[in-house]
Structure formats: structure tokens, C-alpha cells
Amino acid sequence: xxxxxxxxxxxxPDSKGAEGASPAxxxxxxxxxxxxxxxxxxRDFVGDADHELEVFGFGRAHHRVMHxxxxxxxxxxxxxxxxxxxxxxxxxxxxKQLLDEGYIVQKTGNNDRRQRLLYATPKGEALVGKLAGLQxxxxxxxxxxxxxxxxxxxxxxxxxxxxxxxPDKVLEAIFGTSGKKT
Amino acid sequence: xxxxxxxxxxxxPDSKGAEGASPAxxxxxxxxxxxxxxxxxxRDFVGDADHELEVFGFGRAHHRVMHxxxxxxxxxxxxxxxxxxxxxxxxxxxxKQLLDEGYIVQKTGNNDRRQRLLYATPKGEALVGKLAGLQxxxxxxxxxxxxxxxxxxxxxxxxxxxxxxxPDKVLEAIFGTSGKKT
DNA sequence: AAATTTATGTCAGTCATATTGACATATCTT
DNA sequence: AAGATATGTCAATATGACTGACATAAATTT
Numbered sequence: 240x241x242x243x244x245x246x247x248x249x250x251x252p253d254s255k256g257a258e259g260a261s262p263a264x265x266x267x268x269x270x271x272x273x274x275x276x277x278x279x280x281x282r283d284f285v286g287d288a289d290h291e292l293e294v295f296g297f298g299r300a301h302h303r304v305m306h307x308x309x310x311x312x313x314x315x316x317x318x319x320x321x322x323x324x325x326x327x328x329x330x331x332x333x334x335k336q337l338l339d340e341g342y343i344v345q346k347t348g349n350n351d352r353r354q355r356l357l358y359a360t361p362k363g364e365a366l367v368g369k370l371a372g373l374q375x376x377x378x379x380x381x382x383x384x385x386x387x388x389x390x391x392x393x394x395x396x397x398x399x400x401x402x403x404x405x406p407d408k409v410l411e412a413i414f415g416t417s418g419k420k421t
Numbered sequence: 422x423x424x425x426x427x428x429x430x431x432x433x434p435d436s437k438g439a440e441g442a443s444p445a446x447x448x449x450x451x452x453x454x455x456x457x458x459x460x461x462x463x464r465d466f467v468g469d470a471d472h473e474l475e476v477f478g479f480g481r482a483h484h485r486v487m488h489x490x491x492x493x494x495x496x497x498x499x500x501x502x503x504x505x506x507x508x509x510x511x512x513x514x515x516x517k518q519l520l521d522e523g524y525i526v527q528k529t530g531n532n533d534r535r536q537r538l539l540y541a542t543p544k545g546e547a548l549v550g551k552l553a554g555l556q557x558x559x560x561x562x563x564x565x566x567x568x569x570x571x572x573x574x575x576x577x578x579x580x581x582x583x584x585x586x587x588p589d590k591v592l593e594a595i596f597g598t599s600g601k602k603t
Numbered sequence: 604a605a606a607t608t609t610a611t612g613t614c615a616g617t618c619a620t621a622t623t624g625a626c627a628t629a630t631c632t633t
Numbered sequence: 634a635a636g637a638t639a640t641g642t643c644a645a646t647a648t649g650a651c652t653g654a655c656a657t658a659a660a661t662t663t
Contacts, residue, residue: 271492280579316639348639368451375452378452379450389577395566413457508652511649533610
């Protein structure tokens with residue numbers, strides 16, 4: 240999916256009825272520029288990985304799972320569901336494939352034996368690493384020529400775009416006590 | 422789609438037990454931070470619109486179409502296909518719904534009567550405006566506290582993340598002679 | 604004028620990813 | 634023992650995407 244889904248946000252007081260029938264909501268205020276740039280930037284960003292994934296017979300869903308399992312070793316299935324915001328059934332098929340094909344392994348939790356902690360295998364790491372390399376190339380290229388202060392602003396902006404209401408385990412790691420990551 | 426599609430990266434030196442076969446490509450260089458922030462930022466950004474779209478019985482595809490038709494009045498069907506990077510068949514159903522329900526109208530081209538130029542109706546403008554308002558709220562909030570130079574850096578970064586190889590009509594408008602939109 | 608190309612629309616069949624709801628099992632908590 | 638939790642799985646469905654084939658109208662070329 241090339242997801243565009245621009246956003247919504249809140250309430251747009253005036254929106255539609257603005258002048259005549261056309262809403263022209265907050266005329267000059269809407270950030271059409273950023274909205275569009277985010278769409279195209281994200282489209283091309285995820286596009287990098289898509290081609291590579293085809294080679295493995297995987298889709299974006301597999302990438303998402305591999306990414307988080309790799310980054311947060313020992314993630315539980317429930318954590319993954321929170322992060323990806325999909326249902327158990329949707330995750331099930333993808334996760335099963337990754338397990339069957341040896342990209343991920345499960346280990347029973349030490350404290351709670353009902354839990355299946357997920358870990359990437361070397362094979363899984365290789366895949367995730369390859370995909371991150373492609374995306375990193377694009378990011379590095381895009382950051383070229385931007386000074387440290389600018390890079391910091393970019394990080395600040397991206398973080399501020401994320402909902403903090405009910406952070407999942409991964410977001411807690413990103414924003415939590417260890418709030419690093421520009 | 423909550424598209425994540427990260428990329429690859431590799432190595433995570435320590436992760437689970439990967440040592441061994443894992444590629445660990447360019448270990449310290451991978452931008453896991455930006456990769457992840459882009460995922461979450463985009464997920465929440467598009468999430469804003471999703472809820473609102475449900476009210477109308479529409480999906481993200483409808484939003485994308487409405488957005489570009491609104492922003493670039495008179496866009497041809499072929500242009501839309503280039504921008505959205507989907508097939509005629511996929512666009513067909515969505516576009517037909519929007520036409521049937523009065524969010525968009527078609528006008529035969531003046532020069533070329535085969536063309537169906539697309540325009541948003543006031544009703545369509547209202548919807549797009551509402552969605553853009555929600556997303557703009559998030560963007561404005563995220564940009565708060567960032568100085569002009571930082572905002573410029575963000576725009577520069579997002580633009581640089583976009584492929585420029587074969588720009589479609591919309592990208593030409595964004596980057597072309599009238600390259601504005603920070 | 605006839606042939607070809609272009610712009611659009613549409614039909615049929617398929618796929619990937621997602622959904623909800625119902626259950627089953629193992630394990631932890633009370 | 635009873636109940637709650639973590640996970641897995643089955644069935645049925647929806648959306649948005651795909652390929653390929655074909656039809657029509659209008660423009661362009663020959």
C-alpha cells in the first residue's frame with residue numbers, strides 16, 4: 240500500500256462551509272506542502288524495500304515484523320500486535336511464514352511460560368539488515384548538506400508527529416526514560 | 422496501509438544470537454532511528470484521516486484521489502495513475518464511487534475530448550479540507566518550537582527523500598520551475 | 604478515408620493484507 | 634478449583650491492489 244492517508248487531526252472548526260460551498264478551511268493555514276511531501280517521501284522510502292522483499296516472496300507485513308523483532312529482541316506477540324496495530328489473525332500468517340522459513344525463532348518466556356518471545360535468526364538479521372541498508376542510503380542522501388541543527392530539527396519534528404497517548408512497548412523504548420534518538 | 426516497510430540494516434551487533442552468519446552490514450551506520458520515526462510518524466499521521474474517512478464509508482484510496490484532484494484541478498485520469506502508482510482498475514472503483522456520490526466531477530478536455538479532467542465539487546472540497554485540517558493540526562503541533570531554519574531543514578529533508586528520476590505531473594509542480602513548498 | 608494510437612472504462616479472476624468472532628490450549632493468578 | 638491471560642487457529646469477509654483482455658471514442662498518422 241502506498242499509504243497516503245493524509246491525516247485528520249482535530250477539529251477543523253471551519254472546514255467545509257468556509258466561503259460559498261467550498262470549505263476552504265483555514266485557507267492559508269493548511270500545510271498542503273508538508274502533507275504532500277510526507278506522502279511522496281514515505282511512498283519512495285518504503286518503495287526501496289518493496290522490490291527487495293519481492294525477491295524473498297515477502298510483503299511489507301513481513302518487513303515490519305522482522306524489523307521490530309530484530310530491533311527489540313524478545314518482543315512478545317502481544318507487543319508486536321500493539322506496535323503494528325493489526326489483529327492477531329493478520330499477524331499470525333505472516334509470523335508463521337517467518338518462523339517456518341527460519342527468519343525468526345520463538346523462545347518460551349522464563350517467567351511466564353505462556354509467552355513466546357521472538358528473536359531474529361542470523362538469516363532474519365541478514366534480511367532486515369539489507370533492507371535497512373537500502374533505506375539508510377536514502378536517508379543519508381537526504382540528510383546530506385543539512386547541518387547538525389537541521390538534523391536535530393528533523394528528529395524533533397518526526398518525534399512530535401507521533402501520538403504519545405498510549406505508547407506501546409517500542410515507543411516507550413524510544414521516548415521513555417531512555418529518550419535518545421534525535 | 423500502515424506501511425512500514427523499513428529497510429534493512431543489518432547487523433545489530435549484539436541482538437539475539439546472531440553473531441555467526443548474520444551480515445551485520447555497515448554496523449554503526451544504519452539509521453534505525455530515522456527509519457523507525459518515519460514509520461510511527463506516518464502511521465499516526467495517516468491514522469488521523471482514517472477515522473474520519475470511516476464516517477463517509479471511504480478508505481485511504483478515496484482520500485488520495487480526493488487530495489490530488491483537489492490540489493491539482495483538471496488532473497487527468499492518466500496523471501492520477503502516475504501519481505498514485507496504481508492500476509487503472511484499482512483507481513476505477515474508487516473514482517467511480519467518488520463520482521457517483523458527487524465528490525468529484527469530470528469535464529471533457531477542451532483540446533482533447535478523450536480526456537476526462539477531474540475536479541473536486543464543493544462537497545469534495547469539504548471532505549478534503551476537513552481531512553487536511555486534521556493533519557495540519559498535527560503538523561503545526563509538531564513544528565511548534567522549531568525555528569525557521571529547522572523548518573526549512575525539515576522541508577529540505579522530505580524533498581530529498583523523494584525520487585526525482587521520473588517525476589509525474591504533480592512532482593513536476595512541486596519541484597519544477599515553481600519549486601516552492603519548503 | 605482508413606488505419607493506428609491514445610485516453611478512458613470495464614470485465615473476470617487473483618492476491619495480500621486486513622478485519623471480526625468464535626474457540627482451544629497452556630499457563631499464570633486468585 | 635476457578636478465572637484470567639497469552640497465544641494459536643478456524644471460518645468468513647472486506648479493501649485495495651494486481652494482470653490481462655477487451656471495448657469505445659477521439660485524435661493522429663498514413
